[in-house]
Amino acid sequence: MTMAQPITARVIDGRAFAADLRTRVRDEVARLADSTGQTPGLAVVLVGEDAASHVYVRNKVRQTREAGMQSHEHQLPAETSQEDLLALIARLNADPSVHGILVQLPLPAQIDTHAVIQAIDPAKDVDGFHINNVGLLGTGQKALVPCTPLGCLMLLRAELGSLEGRRALVVGASNIVGKPMAQLLLAEKCTVAIAHSRTRDLEAEVRQAEILIVATGVPGLIPGHWLRPGAVVLDVGINRVEREGKEVLVGDVDFASARKVAGAITPVPGGVGPMTIACLLANTVTAFARARGLPEPAGLTQ
Ligand SMILES: Nc1nc2c(c(=O)[nH]1)N[C@@H](CN(C=O)c1ccc(C(=O)N[C@@H](CCC(=O)O)C(=O)O)cc1)CN2
Numbered sequence: 001m002t003m004a005q006p007i008t009a010r011v012i013d014g015r016a017f018a019a020d021l022r023t024r025v026r027d028e029v030a031r032l033a034d035s036t037g038q039t040p041g042l043a044v045v046l047v048g049e050d051a052a053s054h055v056y057v058r059n060k061v062r063q064t065r066e067a068g069m070q071s072h073e074h075q076l077p078a079e080t081s082q083e084d085l086l087a088l089i090a091r092l093n094a095d096p097s098v099h100g101i102l103v104q105l106p107l108p109a110q111i112d113t114h115a116v117i118q119a120i121d122p123a124k125d126v127d128g129f130h131i132n133n134v135g136l137l138g139t140g141q142k143a144l145v146p147c148t149p150l151g152c153l154m155l156l157r158a159e160l161g162s163l164e165g166r167r168a169l170v171v172g173a174s175n176i177v178g179k180p181m182a183q184l185l186l187a188e189k190c191t192v193a194i195a196h197s198r199t200r201d202l203e204a205e206v207r208q209a210e211i212l213i214v215a216t217g218v219p220g221l222i223p224g225h226w227l228r229p230g231a232v233v234l235d236v237g238i239n240r241v242e243r244e245g246k247e248v249l250v251g252d253v254d255f256a257s258a259r260k261v262a263g264a265i266t267p268v269p270g271g272v273g274p275m276t277i278a279c280l281l282a283n284t285v286t287a288f289a290r291a292r293g294l295p296e297p298a299g300l301t302q
């Protein structure tokens with residue numbers, strides 16, 4: 001008699017996928033430099049002392065340079081005024097060597113985040129947060145797309161090929177991840193639902209999803225037994241928790257139980273996270289090409 005094999009999900013290697021995307025970005029940068037004599041430039045603005053933000057910005061600067069692009073780094077003190085930050089953005093908007101502008105979030109409390117994002121030239125808004133880009137994405141036109149959802153879309157396409165007709169659930173309705181993710185999935189012709197903190201029966205919603213994307217910041221919110229068997233699960237959560245006296249990173253999905261039910265799943269760390277910066281580089285190349293009226297580089301955007 002043969003024993004039933006336990007189902008074990010394929011673990012999606014976001015680090016490897018991001019490394020491959022960065023190689024494609026680097027090749028495209030070299031090709032563009034050859035044909036135009038110019039190198040794409042990315043300006044990164046960091047205000048204050050948030051420790052995680054410093055790590056992310058350091059990685060953004062390093063990976064920008066490794067891709068052969070120019071990095072313009074602006075570190076401002078925590079007490080920077082809104083006026084000074086807006087003046088810097090105006091200078092970056094006007095600088096022809098800057099093709100992408102990114103203001104690292106979160107910003108200190110005295111600064112109006114929305115006003116700062118709206119001050120960025122939408123053509124240089126490589127985070128895709130400006131309402132022009134939000135509106136373009138929502139109306140099915142070419143936009144600059146937020147980096148984390150764009151990374152998720154690339155992982156899903158690599159895993160599933162066509163997403164058409166699939167039932168997708170996005171858990172979390174943030175402007176940075178949940179809402180743009182839902183728009184991207186809709187554009188792929190998925191049947192899309194968005195769940196949030198007031199969703200009445202989250203388990204019942206999760207059970208129906210062939211594609212599940214979770215971005216809530218609640219560690220271990222989704223246990224494996226809620227999943228539809230074979231589902232593709234992308235875990236966007238990055239939560240620092242204490243386990244056995246040590247600080248560890250965990251996602252919003254309980255990985256140990258979920259991998260016994262899912263068809264494929266991203267780990268934390270090493271899943272969706274690394275795609276965020278790789279997609280930022282890709283967006284910078286896309287912004288550069290569009291600004292110069294060049295053909296869209298293939299495979300770098302939605
Ligand atoms: N302006 C922006 N601010 C923020 C964004 C953003 O896209 N634009 N996203 C996050 C932070 N972020 C990039 O800025 C980011 C988060 C996580 C990772 C990543 O590689 N995570 C690793 C784990 C890293 C760790 O050890 O902490 C992983 O998941 O494997 C990269 C970038 C908020 N702010």
Ligand SMILES: [Mg+2]
Pocket residue numbers: 107108109110111112113
């Ligand atoms: Mg504020």
